[in-house]
Structures are given as structure tokens and as C-alpha cells.
Amino acid sequence: MREGLTGSRIRERRVMAGLKQAELAQQIGISASYLNLIEHNRRRIGGKLLLNIAQALQVEPQALTEGAEAALIAALREAAGEIGLAEAEADRADEFAGRFPGWAKVLAACRRRIAALEQTVEALSDRLAHDPQLATSMHELLSTAAAIRSTAAILTETDSLQPEWRDRFQANIHQDSRRLSDSAQALVTYFDNAAETREVAHSPQAEVESFLAAHDYRFAPLEQAQTPQEAIARLVAEAETLKSKAAQHIATGVLQQIARDAAALPLAQLEQTVATQGHDPAEIAQALGQPVGRVLRRLASLPDLGAGLVVCDRSGSVTFAKSIAGFTVPRFGACCPLWPLFAVLGQPGLVMKSRVAQMGRGQAEFEAIATCEVQAAPAYNTPPLSQSVMLLLPVPSGVASAQPLGATCRICPITDCQARREPSILRDGI
């Protein structure tokens, strides 16, 4: 595929340059028939040869290769930079990618994997250093062990220990051994529970999500705050879950949005409207003269609806996710392009409503309402920043046909999907 496009581009550029196949072949020192095979995408092309052709055609080598290859080369250069490879060697990344495309991909994939693992390790070691309960337990364990070790050594090593001292130390050991077994037990229980219920936050986004979930996505201090900035700063400062600077930054942004929404559409007003005319977002937006995006966000904070919410920016990166059982928003990697969230991207004002089901185990169905809204204040000749908002309302399954979609390609069972980016790791029968 990649080579195919490269060959066609070489042909296109050669024709544009007014060169005959034989002329170009002679310039770069290959036979005309071989160049013909390359141009018809019958031979792989890369490395030195590609560079020579690019030079002969007076174009950047990247202009002849696909975007994916540029990304691959960038990843290789990144890996080289990390290791501290000499500049002259690092400059040969495209040659390497051209000559050994498969190995280059392996190297780039390894580099991505290392980055993801490093993030996980950081999260885990952070926990060891910052988890007060774990630190206290370890301290208790080591202190008791120290007391027992010292006392036991005195009992065995001191010749002619006076009986009252001996009794005393024996009582101490007895007491400490009880304490030691209790604290060991407590530590085991803690780890047991930790494995079951506590999830380590792997990324700033995950920290933000657990922070929001801990507050049930509702922030009473922001609902009628006179000075929302102060309330936001306090909430962020007091949150134990927001450890990284990045998470604090993201959370501040989310809370500012909530404060703006709360000021424009007070909870009481929303609840009253829902009570009288139901929770159809478009109807509420019309009745209250509010933008649909805001209504979607506010509805997501009503606990009775049990709705999920996903927000993405103009690049399609998910910036906010309130998860809902049965609808997975991948933490790493790209989401399924079939989501209505992405269908409305770049079309501000459009509101889509559809019934969707994420394929896989469970297969819950949702009514998805998505819209795109302009984020920034208008400026001349500048494409506006926009974001998409999608509300997911749980609905009973099997009532009407639902559009099948995925979470992310790698774990998606849908076959014959036009939008598939990469093969699924799921095999038939799973």
C-alpha cells in the first residue's frame, strides 16, 4: 500500500518535471525497466534510491512517501534522540525505514510501548512514594521487626541476664510479635483490596476521571459560586487524586467549563424543565434558549439519568469522558471513527441523534446525541476551534435497530468495516 502510493507519486512527479522514464533512470543509475516496475508499484522503493530519485526530481523525499512513513521516521528519530545516537546516524532514519520497513515499524512500535510502560511505572512508583496508608504500614512493620530483633538478640546474647530484665524483654517480644502479625495481616488485606477495587491512574486523563467520578460529576461549590475561580482552585488543590501537574491543568479546564455552564443554566432550572417536559436535549435547548452542547453537559451531571458523556477537540482527541457501563472510551490509542461524536465534528450547530451499540460483550444500547460547538471567540480569517459533545443515554436493547460501532479497532469484532484502521486482535469465536 505504502510502496504503491510512492511509485505512483514518483511517476506523477517525473511527468510534471517533463522527464522521460529512460532519462530519469539514467540519472539515478538504474535501468528504465526497473524504474518502470517501481512506478507501477511492482517493486519496493526506499532508502538511497528514494533519496536519489527525490534529488533528481528536486523534491523532498517525504513528498514521495506517504504520511504514515513520515510519522514512522519521526518515531525513529525520537527513539534515536532518546538513546543519544550521533546526529549523522540519526539522519539516516529515512534510509533505514526505506531499506527495512518492517524492522523500522518494529522499532517504532517498541518505542511507543516503552513510552506507555514508562508512564505506567511512573504511576506505580508514585503510588509507593505517595500512598500514606502503604507508607504507614511499612513503617509499622519495620519498627516492630526492629524492636523484636534487638530484644531477641539481648535475650540470647547477654550472659547472666537478671531475671527481672529477662521477664521484661520476654513480655516485650510477646507484645511485639502480636503487633507484627497484626500489621502483616493488615498489609495483606490492604493489597488484596487494592487489587480488587483500586485502580492505579495510568495517565493524567485517568487521574482527572477518577477525580470527577469521586465527586459524582457534580460540584456543589460551583453551582452558585460568586467567585468560581477561587472555588476551582480550592477543589483542585484539595483533590488527592490529582497528583500530576497535567491532571491539575486538565481538571481546572473541566471545572471552568462546569462553572460557566452552571452560571448560564442553573441546576434548579434544568431539573424543573426535565420534570415538566422530559429530557430531550433539543427540546430543552429550544425551551430555555441554550446551546445544545451545554444542555448535553448539564444533563450528564443529573444522577437520575445515569448518562455518559464524551467530549473531543477539533483533532478528535478525547478531552473528557464520563464513562458509562457498556460503552468503552479507550485510554490509549484512537477511538472508533463511527461514533456520532466524530460525525458532527467540524459541523457546528448540527445535532445528531441515533441509537448505537458498541459491539462486544454485554452490548448495551444507547441513544447518542451529539453536537459540535465553536469554542473560541470569533476572529477574522481564522478557522474557529470547535469541540464535539456526545451524550449517551442508556436505553432498553432490542426495541429498535441500533447502529453497531466499536471502541477501538484492535478490540472490535465488526467485520467488513469501512472505517477499520488496523486488524482486530479478536479472533473468531471469542
Add this chain to the structure above:
Amino acid sequence: MSKLVVLVEDEVNIAEAIRFLLSQEGWRVETLANGSGAVEVIRKAAPDLVMLDVMLPGKSGFEILDELRGDPAMGDLPVLMLTARGQSRDRAMAAKAGVSRFMTKPFSNAEMLDAVRDLIAR
């Protein structure tokens, strides 16, 4: 006159064991279980050696060490620090605060006595 050590340690049984061991070596031992008044006690007692736990109620061992080193009269006082968190971070902090010697719990009695003798011989 026998030598005097002030031992600041909130673990009663550890304090008792250390007190016993040092008494056998001919030391007088004054024990404290709280960090908050420690600096004052040490200043008045003018001991030959201080043994400090890191995690103390009231005031941490680091804070106490810092105050001792800030006082010209006690700038050279040998201080042996004990911690139940063998983290290199603690060790680095203690070194920075001017500790004479650093020991992690659990330690052997012989190790502890060697350290004490070593500090006094300097």
C-alpha cells in the same frame, strides 16, 4: 563521669532495648518519646551523643537535626539517626541536614553499638 546519650524514639520497646544495651556499655541514657520538646532537652542535657528516630510525634527527626545544627554550641554534636524507611531519599535528606551517621531499622545490636563507639572515638 560516664557518657550521656539522649535517645529520641517513640517505639517504647526499641527504646528499652537500646537503653539496656547502652547501659551495659556504661552509658547514662535519657529517653524521650516525643519530638516537640527534644531540642530544648538536648540543649540542657548537653549529651555526648544523640540518637534520633525520623518519624516522631510532634516534630520529625529531620527538623530536630536541623535545629541542632543551627545552634553553634551543638554544631559538632554526634547524631545517629534511625529510620524505618530505608529510602535513599531519607538518607539523602539526613546527609544534607548534617547527620553524623544513618541507620535503617531493623539493625543488629552489634551494628548499633559499633556505630555508637565509632561516633565517640572520632
